[in-house]
Amino acid sequence: MVFSTLFPTTRHGAHAARHAAERWLALHLSPDEPRGGDLATPAAILIAELTANAALHGRVHGRQARLDLRLDVTELLIEVTDARGDRLPTAQRPEDAVESGRGLLLVETLSDGWGVRPHHPGGKTVWAVCRR
Secondary structure: OEEEEEEOOOOHHHHHHHHHHHHHHHHHHOOOOOHHHHHHHHHHHHHHHHHHHHHOOOOOOEEEEEEEEEOOOEEEEEEEEEEOOOOOOOOOOOOOOOOOEEEEEEHHHHHHHEEEOOOOOOEEEEEEEEEE
């Protein structure tokens, strides 16, 4: 099963994409399956973090970002593509006094894997996977 939506790289755009994805997941994740109910919360946090990062760090005037979800019997793949290929994110270990910069540490902790790849003709895709 696949979900895909374009969103403007704004706070509101990321918020709207996240909520649409959460509604789609609620329809397709069964609480009766072994990890169905457990997957919804980390998935929502991962989607929120990746879409917010695209809105904050991936903004290019006149270009939108895209959120794709692929759900199968073994995993959920979350991909967010934006137009800023010159800014490749890395998980950083910020000082305790720093109030931001921990988002990708959260992605690293909640996912079963994540990464970044270039997106042709320009941009990047940040992905995270959660096993079911």
